[in-house]
Amino acid sequence: MGDIEVQKLLIANRGEIAVRIIRAAKELGMQTCSIYSEADINSIHWQRADEALLLEGQGALPYLDVDQIVQVGVQSGCDAVHPGYGFLSENSEFAAKCEAAGMKFVGPAPSSLDVFGDKVLARKLAVQHGVPVLPGVDHPVTTAEAIEFLGSLDDGQSAILKAVHGGGGRGVRMLDKDSDVEQAFRGAQAEAAASFGNGDLYIERYIPNVRHIEVQVAGDSTGSISHFWERDCSVQRRHQKILEIAPAPFLSATSRDALLDAAVTLGRAASYENLGTVEFLVSTNRENSEEFFFIEVNPRLQVEHTVTEEVTGIDLVQTQLQIASGASLDSLGLRQEQIVPARGYAIQARVNMEKINEDGSVIPSAGTLSVFNPPSGRGVRTDTFGYSGYQTATSFDSLLAKVIGYSSSEDFDATVKRVETALAEFDVKGVDTNISFLRSLLVHPSFLSGEIHTRFVDLEAAKLVQLAQELTDSTPFQRGELSEQxxxxxxxxxxxxxxxxxxxxxxxxxxxxxxxxxxxxxxxxxxxxxx
Known part of the structure; x- marks a missing residue:
């Protein structure tokens, strides 16, 4: 489908990201059309749009119904569809059907979704263009092949099973020499099939104590590719990100340049169009120098796009919509030489509705938000769909809000303090949240000194929970003292x-x-x- 000027946009998503897209589209003068299911009858996202359409079906399933979403988009006269993140955002069938129905898919071409939606194909592309990857098997494996690969590793080395068509920590299992490979394989396979509709797995060597660094890129129909610098997403719990930073504060200039170059190389190799994120693992080798390995490309808008927006001043959602309307990076003033270096630091904290037990295990929380006062002020941004009186829906992800703090100062600690203070001011009642747990991470000496790695939270969970409780006890309204009006x-x-x-x-x-x-x-x- 050729370039079009988007007049009416269908937002094929829900929650805070739908609110974010609606705002960006309205600022560009576009009409907006939202969808919602019965489970989202109380959600604010569809009330913010110019038009809202109720989908048939229960729970989250309507947001995965390709044919129904395409049909309502056509019937409402939409000429473009923004998929947000999650749900159908990486579904090439959905993208192709949107295009066939005359609606521009705000994202990469279906062919790019096919390549990067298959982690094995993405690995092969990286190898072809000289981008380092971890040792692994470049095809979906059987249990026997996984056992064989694990046996080929040196003593003390581990492996990791991953879903070929997945992400977000689902369909992932770590293996060492003593692991029950068959049980782990069955568990990962079942989880992948349930989450992504495909149970294929691949295996590669696991490296402990690494940082997760990703590069934001964008491409246009002319073949031009630009990067918007990098983010550090090493603070994870069970392979799921909970704090993100832009730019990476403890990355050497040499590694930064190499990562940026590798990301742009992959984007050009795939003739990538629209927004995407190239993800890497960065480790310190025996010579005490950094080395990196390609993980995957997320061919969509990321949850953590916010921190890149703060340090660059570029509205990435509007950039997506403008590229989909036919704009080039050149016409948008986004050629690489026009993008100024990241200024200061930004940190995003994901506020989830959940109860964290003393051992660090998590139970989803639900209820009615009797109090909901998000933080604001200079350098503080809160992206959310919550409001006082909102009855949360148990059918969906537990993310309630994203609190983003930004400071133009080159002092990383200034941004850390801004976000921690903002979280301390976030007054939520009616559901349990991870606010105090996030604060415990931000004040932890290892976080402040850059000694965080992707397994840090899992290894230190119990101590972090204890620190979180101490922070809660020192914050009056978080311990319930100011609940009265x-x-x-x-x-x-x-x-x-x-x-x-x-x-x-x-x-x-x-x-x-x-x-x-x-x-x-x-x-x-x-x-x-x-x-």
Missing amino acids: AGASIDSDDPLAVLEYGMQASRGPNTSSSEDRNGQADLPGSVKSPL
């Missing part, structure tokens, strides 16, 4: 109620406190006070 009770249906209250106050002290109301803090229209 103070101030005047007004009629929320009366637009002149506040004025009437002011007139009464001028006549005499006839107002009542929450104490006078026998502790009835939740009266309609009562004003929350931090004092």
Whole structure:
């Protein structure tokens, strides 16, 4: 499908990323159309769009229904579809059907999705163009092949099974010489099949204590490729990111240049169009120098795109929409030489609805947000779909909000303190969250000194939970002391109620406190006070 000027955009997603895309599209003058399922009847994302369409089906399944989403998009007159992240964002069938129906898919071509959606094909592409990869098997393996590969490793070395068509930590199992390979294989295979519709696995050598560094790239229809610098996503729990940083604060200039060059090389080799992320592992070898290995390409918008936006000043979602409308990187002022180096640091903290046990294990949390006061202020950004009174849906991912802190200072600690302070100010009640756990990471000496690696959280989980509890105990409203509301009770249906209250106050002290109301803090229209 050729380039078009997008007039009406279908957002084929939900939650905070749908809200983010809707805002970006409206700023470009586009009409927006949102979708939602019955499970999202209380979600704010579809209420923000110019038009909203209810999908048939229960839970999350409607957001995976290719034919239904394409049909409602065509019927509503949309000429483009933004898939967000997750769900159908990397589905080449969905991209092809959108294009065939006359709707531009805001993302790479279906052929690129086929290549990078298959981790084995992506490995082969990297090898062909001289990008280092970990030793492994370049085809989907059987249990016997996995056992054979594990046996070929030196003493003390480990392997890792990964889903060929997956990501996000699903369908992954680590193996050492004593592992029950058959059991691990069955578990990873079942998880991959359930999550991605395909149970194929591949295997490669596992390297402990590595950093996860990724490079943001974009390409256009002319074949031009630019990078937007790198992010450090090493803070992970069970292979899932929870804190992300831009740029990587403890990366050598030599490694940075090599990673950026490798990412652009892969983008050019694939004639990549639109936004994508090239991911690497960086380790320190015996000579105490850094070496890196290609992992995969995520051919879509990333959850952590926010930190790159903060340090570059570039709206990546609008860039996606403009490229989909036919703009070139040159016309957008995004040729590589036009993109200034990242300035300062940005950190994103993923606030999840979950209960963290003393041993670090996690249980998803659900309920009604009785209080929801996200942080704001200079250098603080919160991307969310939450609001006070929102009844959370158990059918979906536990992500509630992304708190992003930015400082133009070259002092990394300044940004760390900004994000930690913002999280301490984030008042959420009605569901359990990981806010204190995130704060425990930000104040940990290993994080501040750059000694974090992808297994750090899993190895130190119990100690981090203990530190998180200490931080909770030192934060008044997070331990429940300020859950009551103070101030005047007004009629929320009366637009002149506040004025009437002011007139009464001028006549005499006839107002009542929450104490006078026998502790009835939740009266309609009562004003929350931090004092």
